[in-house]
Amino acid sequence: MTDLKTRLGSLTFKNPITVASGTFGSKDEFSQLIDYNTLGAVITKSVSLELYKGNSMPRTCETPSGMLNAIGLQNAGVDDFIANKIPYFTTIDVVLIVSIAGRTIDEYVALTERLSEIERVDAIEVNISCPNVHEGGLSFALDFRATQALVRAVKKVTKKPLIIKLSPEGDIAKSAQTAVDAGADMLSLINTVRGMMVDIKTRKPMLANVTGGLSGPAIRPIAIRCLYEVRKCVDVPIIAMGGIASVEDVIEFLIVGANAVSLGTINFAHPSFAGRVIKELEQYCVANKIACIEEIIGTLEL
Numbered sequence: 001m002t003d004l005k006t007r008l009g010s011l012t013f014k015n016p017i018t019v020a021s022g023t024f025g026s027k028d029e030f031s032q033l034i035d036y037n038t039l040g041a042v043i044t045k046s047v048s049l050e051l052y053k054g055n056s057m058p059r060t061c062e063t064p065s066g067m068l069n070a071i072g073l074q075n076a077g078v079d080d081f082i083a084n085k086i087p088y089f090t091t092i093d094v095v096l097i098v099s100i101a102g103r104t105i106d107e108y109v110a111l112t113e114r115l116s117e118i119e120r121v122d123a124i125e126v127n128i129s130c131p132n133v134h135e136g137g138l139s140f141a142l143d144f145r146a147t148q149a150l151v152r153a154v155k156k157v158t159k160k161p162l163i164i165k166l167s168p169e170g171d172i173a174k175s176a177q178t179a180v181d182a183g184a185d186m187l188s189l190i191n192t193v194r195g196m197m198v199d200i201k202t203r204k205p206m207l208a209n210v211t212g213g214l215s216g217p218a219i220r221p222i223a224i225r226c227l228y229e230v231r232k233c234v235d236v237p238i239i240a241m242g243g244i245a246s247v248e249d250v251i252e253f254l255i256v257g258a259n260a261v262s263l264g265t266i267n268f269a270h271p272s273f274a275g276r277v278i279k280e281l282e283q284y285c286v287a288n289k290i291a292c293i294e295e296i297i298g299t300l301e302l
């Protein structure tokens with residue numbers, strides 16, 4: 001038997017497979033297809049202080065080897081999340097990471113305070129890198145001073161592990177260093193890459209928001225490059241993602257230094273993929289005589 005356990009600071013995941021925020025719902029949406037108890041962790045869709053209606057339709061379109069989305073962080077707000085989403089997680093045994101998004105530092109602080117009161121929440125992922133909202137979002141990741149101020153402010157109001165989710169745009173290594181210096185316990189990377197597509201018949205953008213975030217296998221080499229650059233400069237635990245679609249992709253991210261990985265766009269095409277890839281990871285380790293998955297983390301040879 002292989003030991004798939006991976007430790008991220010004070011958190012222990014049963015295995016390195018998690019699901020990326022916004023691609024796996026906010027509670028039991030995938031539970032008919034996957035036993036949540038088998039996952040390393042669940043990362044819920046970003047929740048905001050108040051209800052967000054999201055952007056106008058169309059909000060998604062298919063691209064070569066991926067998709068564009070401009071959902072705009074649609075969600076019912078943190079009160080609804082606490083009342084109607086959290087109770088499901090008290091019935092299962094999985095590390096629960098709650099993703100938050102705000103328009104201002106005060107909103108992020110208020111969200112962090114609310115969620116810190118909830119024992120079932122194991123860690124908070126701070127989404128500072130959403131490209132599809134007009135206030136907040138990516139502007140916090142692209143401005144180092146804003147990153148620093150935001151991370152310091154949320155760190156002050158919580159004892160839960162704080163995971164900062166970074167953007168592949170700009171200087172991600174500097175962004176990572178800034179977040180860690182300001183108090184981030186862990187990092188999550190990457191969020192989507194801004195993109196745009198046009199329908200040549202109508203000559204209109206494919207998305208009502210005009211631009212959107214590109215995800216899926218098309219961005220995997222960007223994600224690997226980002227992970228490589230960040231791993232060189234910080235030694236906090238990293239949850240990495242971007243285009244994972246096979247067990248080989250998982251191994252690639254672990255070798256470059258991810259302590260765990262998130263599955264995103266693949267959940268839309270193959271909703272039971274997470275369950276399958278955990279089994280495949282175990283088979284891979286047995287076939288390659290890897291006794292403990294942590295053995296291969298950060299073993300990149302240059």
Ligand SMILES: Cc1cc2nc3c(=O)[nH]c(=O)nc-3n(C[C@H](O)[C@H](O)[C@H](O)COP(=O)(O)O)c2cc1C
Pocket residue numbers: 020021022023045046067069071073099127130165190191192214215216217219241242243244262263264265266
């Ligand atoms: C439809 C959709 C919705 C998303 N919503 C969120 C979100 O609410 N919060 C967040 O931090 N990232 C969100 N993301 C980004 C993913 O969590 C992930 O960082 C990104 O898609 C890259 O991984 P992938 O290529 O495996 O999908 C979303 C991505 C997609 C495709």
